[in-house]
Amino acid sequence: xxxxxxxxxxxxxxxxxxxxxxxxxxxxxxxxxxxxxxxxxxxxxxxxxxxxxxxxxxxxxxxxxxxxxxxxxxxxxxxxxxxxxxxxxxxxxxxxxxxxxxxxxxxxxxxxxxxxxxxxxxxxxxxxxxxxxxxxxxxxxxxxxxxxxxxxxxxxxxxxxxxxxxxxxxxxxxxxxxxxxxxxxxxxxxxxxxxxxxxxxxxxxxxxxxxxxxxxxxxxxxxxxxxxxxxxxxxxxxxxxxxxxxxxxxxxxxxxxxxxxxxxxxxxxxxxxxxxxxxxxxxxxxxxxxxxxxxxxxxxxxxxxxxxxxxxxxxxxxxxxxxxxxxxxxxxxxxxxxxxxxxxxxxxxxxxxxxxxxxxxxxxxxxxxxxxxxxxxxxxxxxxxxxxxxxxxxxxxxxxxx
Numbered sequence: 366x367x368x369x370x371x372x373x374x375x376x377x378x379x380x381x382x383x384x385x386x387x388x389x390x391x392x393x394x395x396x397x398x399x400x401x402x403x404x405x406x407x408x409x410x411x412x413x414x415x416x417x418x419x420x421x422x423x424x425x426x427x428x429x430x431x432x433x434x435x436x437x438x439x440x441x442x443x444x445x446x447x448x449x450x451x452x453x454x455x456x457x458x459x460x461x462x463x464x465x466x467x468x469x470x471x472x473x474x475x476x477x478x479x480x481x482x483x484x485x486x487x488x489x490x491x492x493x494x495x496x497x498x499x500x501x502x503x504x505x506x507x508x509x510x511x512x513x514x515x516x517x518x519x520x521x522x523x524x525x526x527x528x529x530x531x532x533x534x535x536x537x538x539x540x541x542x543x544x545x546x547x548x549x550x551x552x553x554x555x556x557x558x559x560x561x562x563x564x565x566x567x568x569x570x571x572x573x574x575x576x577x578x579x580x581x582x583x584x585x586x587x588x589x590x591x592x593x594x595x596x597x598x599x600x601x602x603x604x605x606x607x608x609x610x611x612x613x614x615x616x617x618x619x620x621x622x623x624x625x626x627x628x629x630x631x632x633x634x635x636x637x638x639x640x641x642x643x644x645x646x647x648x649x650x651x652x653x654x655x656x657x658x659x660x661x662x663x664x665x666x667x668x669x670x671x672x673x674x675x676x677x678x679x680x681x682x683x684x685x686x687x688x689x690x691x692x693x694x695x696x697x698x699x700x701x702x703x704x705x706x707x708x709x710x711x712x713x714x715x716x717x718x719x720x721x722x723x724x725x726x727x728x729x730x731x732x733x734x735x736x737x738x739x740x741x742x743x744x745x746x747x748x749x750x751x752x753x754x755x756x757x758x759x760x761x762x763x764x765x766x767x
Contacts, residue, residue, distance in 0.1 A: 368555065369618070380569040381569075395563050398555060399563065402552050406627055407627065414652045418515070419535050424532070431649075437751075438657075441748050448594070448660075452593070493508055508656040550632055608640070613742065613743065616636060617629070620738040626655070660743075
């Protein structure tokens with residue numbers, strides 16, 4: 366938190382005292398720190414997901430147990446996604462924030478300059494299965510790694526003593542990577558300060574004034590979503606939900622400041638185990654959640670798509686809105702937890718809505734991305750706790766790995 370405040374002050378000082386060339390030089394230089402930190406995190410994520418998921422599945426014991434826990438996790442994921450969509454739909458209809466712009470439709474054939482990610486149902490299903498596990502690991506394709514790890518974990522558990530050797534080795538590797546994570550996290554405050562300083566130096570407070578209503582509405586919606594999810598969780602775990610928030614608050618702040626939920630993933634595993642979640646459930650549910658449970662991204666996509674439609678006076682029936690949002694819910698699965706990922710997916714998914722409207726959000730996407738990344742972390746933390754509770758393994762002792 367101190368680093369974030371320092372980043373805001375540093376960024377504003379540069380914004381007001383530097384020339385445009387100096388601001389560009391400052392942001393270009395300080396972004397190196399954030400880029401290095403995110404690269405270090407990416408270096409860790411893929412092997413950590415593979416090792417923890419294989420060990421978690423192998424410890425579950427059999428396909429029946431994997432199916433039961435996976436079913437409960439997916440039930441929570443779909444319910445949370447639906448709540449996110451519904452909340453965004455209600456808020457955007459009640460506020461009609463984009464209508465104030467009253468923009469003319471862009472000419473046919475105009476381009477956005479944003480890389481498009483068109484995902485058909487066939488492409489989505491096909492891309493779940495990796496061509497090569499090494500290719501998936503190299504690209505940090507979490508969903509593909511999850512699929513291979515599920516097969517590998519079940520097969521490892523089925524061969525008895527020989528499999529036990531592999532499980533023990535991968536468990537040791539996972540602990541080593543978590544130790545590496547501890548080293549990397551020493552850079553987290555510096556990376557957070559750099560990320561905040563960069564966006565504030567470049568955009569300045571004027572950005573908050575121009576898009577103040579949208580930013581404020583989205584952040585209030587995020588807080589509303591947090592409240593709803595935490596209230597649902599409290600119905601099962603009671604007042605421990607407060608302890609959960611306090612346990613993962615640093616990881617939420619890290620995801621918020623870097624606009625990357627992946628940045629919080631390695632340490633989040635340890636914190637959830639320290640909270641009392643079953644290690645085998647955390648190592649199974651959390652990687653799955655990073656592919657299927659992106660509550661913040663779902664809320665953002667609802668806000669963004671309806672904001673653009675309202676800005677261009679494009680009328681969508683309720684059926685069209687629901688259909689579009691369901692498509693977004695499908696195509697968002699497997700979205701990388703890195704900055705701008707949701708924006709890239711939306712460029713290939715919006716229909717009957719000008720894609721050029723995404724340029725309206727590009728300038729403030731960093732600020733919105735920070736909130737949705739933090740929400741993704743909290744949502745997946747709640748999911749791991751809920752599944753552990755439903756399995757009767759919430760209070761299982763865990764090893765505190767520093």
